[in-house]
């Protein structure tokens with residue numbers, strides 16, 4: 269009996285601590301579930317999304333779809349044996365087929381029951397990725413801004429990481445200007461001007477001096493744009509190259525996030541020889557930049573994995589607009605969510 273009480277007490281203490289360890293776990297917004305090229309025509313994939321698994325598939329004509337994992341007939345998991353048949357998804361258990369609108373269009377055992385409807389999720393394809401909407405049913409209040417001049421950029425690097433953190437904390441890392449000096453050893457980090465908050469979007473530019481072994485340092489300006497908490501686009505000019513970083517963060521558990529990092533370089537070279545030359549140079553440069561980025565992220569991870577989310581942090585004057593950022597971020601949670 270005593271042991272049970274002790275066990276119950278320690279669980280509740282642990283739960284109480286976890287409440288403060290991160291903002292509410294599953295914010296509303298658009299979140300990436302795959303890169304476009306991972307989902308070829310006819311493919312069916314299972315993805316962890318928030319607190320559950322979902323199934324994504326692409327029809328033969330190229331439409332990307334996302335559905336709740338379990339068949340409404342008798343509960344088979346559509347990611348385990350589900351098949352694309354033309355424009356329909358076929359369940360492996362009894363062969364019901366579902367249209368891209370979610371309705372059952374064929375049943376081998378009689379007329380399709382009207383209640384047999386797949387749980388459909390909203391899907392968008394942009395930024396080279398497939399995004400699924402998480403939010404109250406039937407409401408998609410905003411879209412991801414398309415990338416400007418996408419065809420002018422060459423994707424040169426991509427990594428995917430499992431991070432023991434929360435998307436809100438990953439973005440806050442860009443607002444927390446003070447840590448750039450202490451943790452990352454970047455000099456003179458400062459905002460160019462206060463961040464611009466525009467509904468679900470936020471923009472912020474900051475500068476810093478990157479120490480190098482061969483000069484007193486290179487001045488760098490980062491231009492960041494966020495679409496909710498799941499999409500971050502960062503453009504920067506480094507040593508004559510225009511780079512674009514895309515960070516896509518998707519919650520897959522209470523304090524677990526899958527993060528895709530994509531690096532693109534603005535294309536150069538007009539002649540075929542020039543294009544081939546610059547393509548090679550950009551790939552090497554992209555590789556070096558990605559390595560540098562990975563080293564910096566490792567420093568952050570060493571903090572993220574152990575840190576605690578403080579609802580009322582003791583912010584100093586030069587810390588950056590953390591309070592303003594958190595007020596903006598609060599729109600992505602259900603009203604009244606405790607955090």
Ligand code: FES
Nearest residue numbers: 339341342359362
């Ligand atoms: S469980 Fe899917 S068709 Fe029966």
Ligand SMILES: [Fe+2]
Nearest residue numbers: 441447452568
């Ligand atoms: Fe950082």
